[in-house]
Amino acid sequence: MKMKLGISRLSSLVPILFSIVVIGCCLIAAEGGDDCKESGKLPGKNPPPGKCNEDDNSKCCAEGESYSIFQCSPPVTEQTKAILTLNSFQEGGDGGGPSKCDNMYHSDDEAVVALSTGWFGSDDNNRCHKSIIISGNGKEVKATVVDECDSTQGCDEEHDFQRPCRNNVVDASKAVWKALGVDENGKDEPEIEWSEA
Secondary structure, eight states: OHHHHHHHHHHHHHHHHHHHHHHHHHHHHHTTOSOOOOOEEEEOOOOOTTOSOOGGGOOBOOTTOEEEEOSOOSOOOTTEEEEEEEOOOSTTSTTOSSOTTTSOOOOTTSOEEEEEHHHHEETTEEOTTOEEEEEETTEEEEEEEEEEEOSSOOSSGGGTTBOOOOTTEEEEOHHHHHHHTOOTTSSOOOEEEEEEO
């Protein structure tokens, strides 16, 4: 008799437990727990001769390849995980044209960054000129957002015929890499964390 009561009580709890799991999953999704998904593919094409600057490990587009594009980035948290890439914001550097935020070039000695499209924000609500704290390699540096690392477009003149940015990139000047004590001449793309200052 006791055994039957135990099984009966247990079976009455199953729907309740199932409801708790479903509600929990929905709350996680609503809070951005779901990863940002690819929004399409961009067909690659070879750049005209001498038109793609491959300095700082920049990657040029290639005919026959296709590249993921993203309208979003992973959710911003108190310590947002990202990949650190190297960029020259100077005139003639691999960053291409002037920075989106101020239409100016910036010295490699300035601690400046470009953020992937989803983190950078929209034209009327972006992180232009805001400071972020970048942590990595046991060090920290404060940097100013001056540009967007475009995750939605690429392989054209405006983007120096380079591939679209991934959706989780902090594209940083040499000054940022130096402050973090990371080898800017290496092929590595260090994992870092960033937060708003």
